[in-house]
Amino acid sequence: MRFSEFGLTTLKEVPAEAEIVSHQLMLRAGLIRRLASGLFTWMPLGVRVLRKIEAIIREEMDRAGALELLMPSVHPAELWQETGRWEQYGPLLLRMSDRHDREYCYGPTHEEVITDIGRRELRSYKQLPVNFYQVQTKFRDEIRPRFGVMRSREFIMKDAYSFDIDQSGLEASYQKMHAAYAAIFTRLGLDFRVVWADSGEIGGSKSQEFHVIADSGEDAIAYSDDDDYASNIESAATLPAAEPRPEPGQPLEKIATPGVRTIDDLCKLLDTEPARTIKTLIVEGDAGPVALVLRGDHELNAVKAQKLDGVASPLTMADTDTIRKATGSEPGSLGPVGLDMPVYFDHAVAALADFSCGANEVGQHYIGVNFGRDLDEPQTVDIRNIVAGDPVPNGSGTVRIARGIEVGHIFQLGTKYSEAMGATVQDRDGNDVPMLMGCYGIGVTRIVGAAIEQGHDDNGIIWPNPIAPFDVVIVPINLQRSDTVRAAAEELYAQLQALGFDVLYDDRDVRPGVKFADAELIGVPHRLVVSERGLAAGELEYRHRKDSEARSLNRAAALELLKE
Numbered sequence: 225m226r227f228s229e230f231g232l233t234t235l236k237e238v239p240a241e242a243e244i245v246s247h248q249l250m251l252r253a254g255l256i257r258r259l260a261s262g263l264f265t266w267m268p269l270g271v272r273v274l275r276k277i278e279a280i281i282r283e284e285m286d287r288a289g290a291l292e293l294l295m296p297s298v299h300p301a302e303l304w305q306e307t308g309r310w311e312q313y314g315p316l317l318l319r320m321s322d323r324h325d326r327e328y329c330y331g332p333t334h335e336e337v338i339t340d341i342g343r344r345e346l347r348s349y350k351q352l353p354v355n356f357y358q359v360q361t362k363f364r365d366e367i368r369p370r371f372g373v374m375r376s377r378e379f380i381m382k383d384a385y386s387f388d389i390d391q392s393g394l395e396a397s398y399q400k401m402h403a404a405y406a407a408i409f410t411r412l413g414l415d416f417r418v419v420w421a422d423s424g425e426i427g428g429s430k431s432q433e434f435h436v437i438a439d440s441g442e443d444a445i446a447y448s449d450d451d452d453y454a455s456n457i458e459s460a461a462t463l464p465a466a467e468p469r470p471e472p473g474q475p476l477e478k479i480a481t482p483g484v485r486t487i488d489d490l491c492k493l494l495d496t497e498p499a500r501t502i503k504t505l506i507v508e509g510d511a512g513p514v515a516l517v518l519r520g521d522h523e524l525n526a527v528k529a530q531k532l533d534g535v536a537s538p539l540t541m542a543d544t545d546t547i548r549k550a551t552g553s554e555p556g557s558l559g560p561v562g563l564d565m566p567v568y569f570d571h572a573v574a575a576l577a578d579f580s581c582g583a584n585e586v587g588q589h590y591i592g593v594n595f596g597r598d599l600d601e602p603q604t605v606d607i608r609n610i611v612a613g614d615p616v617p618n619g620s621g622t623v624r625i626a627r628g629i630e631v632g633h634i635f636q637l638g639t640k641y642s643e644a645m646g647a648t649v650q651d652r653d654g655n656d657v658p659m660l661m662g663c664y665g666i667g668v669t670r671i672v673g674a675a676i677e678q679g680h681d682d683n684g685i686i687w688p689n690p691i692a693p694f695d696v697v698i699v700p701i702n703l704q705r706s707d708t709v710r711a712a713a714e715e716l717y718a719q720l721q722a723l724g725f726d727v728l729y730d731d732r733d734v735r736p737g738v739k740f741a742d743a744e745l746i747g748v749p750h751r752l753v754v755s756e757r758g759l760a761a762g763e764l765e766y767r768h769r770k771d772s773e774a775r776s777l778n779r780a781a782a783l784e785l786l787k788e
């Protein structure tokens with residue numbers, strides 16, 4: 225590609241709208257341009273990266289025996305009503321109607337559509353197993369689109385769906401995808417980790433996510449310092465305390481705590497630690513408000529809490545009015561003593577003695593609270609986020625926390641969709657049975673952002689070689705004024721193209737410094753400089769994007785190096 229014909233505009237300034245480095249660099253390098261909130265145009269440079277990622281994904285999916293198809297992005301409402309997700313999906317689903325007032329949605333995921341294909345096309349166990357995939361545009365009306373293409377509203381996903389006759393078949397299909405995903409992310413040159421996950425809106429039982437490790441990641445991952453346990457903290461279980469609870473040592477006392485609203489305020493006043501206090505959160509429930517009680521230093525885990533009996537899903541905090549009516553008090557002064565509503569205690573709370581909590585009167589707290597005396601012996605549940613230092617729940621060692629960007633997610637759906645939609649096949653005995661399904665997603669556009677989060681420096685992007693928009697950039701010095709340079713650069717350009725490289729030939733009439741800066745910003749891995757001085761010595765100047773210094777090579781040696 226001749227730079228003069230590529231129409232790339234790079235930006236020197238860091239765009240104010242971009243919070244994280246990948247978003248900034250994608251705008252500066254001209255990979256994307258914003259259209260509206262969560263909507264981006266992929267510019268020619270960005271499309272080159274996308275196509276390389278897609279090619280690797282397709283190769284590995286094909287190798288794993290999956291079959292590519294292409295489903296519509298607009299879905300009739302009736303399909304989503306069959307599974308109940310028309311209501312469940314809520315505002316994330318972009319709904320629309322056509323000229324006949326029929327309702328549709330823009331597909332955020334394709335379980336319904338593929339299950340409809342499955343029930344029409346698949347009749348017998350003899351047609352199974354089968355796995356269909358597509359690379360296609362999704363729309364989710366995200367509440368907070370941010371970080372550019374990492375959390376956009378429209379994005380490209382590779383989604384795959386497997387059909388099997390029984391659980392052991394599903395297990396095998398799932399493991400095949402697990403292996404294919406590991407191969408894909410390895411080939412993409414990403415530092416990734418596979419973690420246990422919650423199934424969320426998609427449903428089903430077993431599920432795992434593939435995370436690119438990066439400080440800017442929106443997800444927290446709990447992993448073991450001792451074995452290969454790793455889980456999204458959304459679904460990382462916490463264990464009941466191992467040690468027995470100490471005996472009560474203090475009497476129950478109600479004290480005045482004027483102005484105390486937070487755990488920090490309370491700790492300052494009492495000169496104690498958050499871990500010796502508890503906090504009471506009131507959430508909406510099926511039959512009135514429900515209290516969730518956690519240790520003062522712990523965080524509520526919404527994914528766990530919304531699965532409790534009687535608790536509304538999605539988890540919704542009760543508003544101040546509801547709290548006033550139910551407790552006679554205000555947020556900031558709540559506690560379980562004498563509270564008249566269903567109460568769930570986190571495991572960690574049950575290990576406390578002589579703790580403090582709100583007294584359900586504004587400006588009043590209890591100290592010296594004890595179970596078995598001031599409160600009934602609690603039935604405890606797991607409703608908090610795991611934290612660094614906790615014991616690993618089903619393995620060995622101590623939990624550490626890292627941040628990750630979810631780039632892939634695999635699920636065992638079981639019969640959730642096939643039962644709801646009547647997707648059955650005949651088994652060996654001639655009985656109609658629902659198929660067992662799995663689904664497997666990769667965030668194609670998100671990968672671009674994730675790769676940049678992992679690979680960049682002050683000067684720009686450092687792509688993993690397999691997904692760089694160009695393999696090599698030729699930077700001629702004084703091209704417009706030197707026939708020798710022009711002849712040599714043109715010849716090198718033709719030669720490298722003939723060898724199958726993606727070459728960016730910077731034939732612009734601009735200062736060398738501008739060419740160098742752009743080459744670094746867009747992150748071309750290999751750079752060859754053609755200059756009169758070099759040519760006189762029979763040499764080109766070579767530099768890898770990661771090298772700190774350039775070196776001189778003759779042309780044959782440079783070609784050898786690139787071929788490697």
Ligand code: ATP
Pocket residue numbers: 333364366373374375376377378379381424426630631632633665666667668669670
């Ligand atoms: P998240 O938890 O990040 O919202 P999800 O779990 O809802 O994602 P899945 O339904 O598992 O997403 O979709 C499969 C993949 O699609 C995800 O692993 C992610 O890489 C990608 N993806 C999901 N939502 C977005 C988005 N808003 N923008 C870009 N990519 C996305």
Ligand code: MG
Pocket residue numbers: 433630632633
């Ligand atoms: Mg997911």
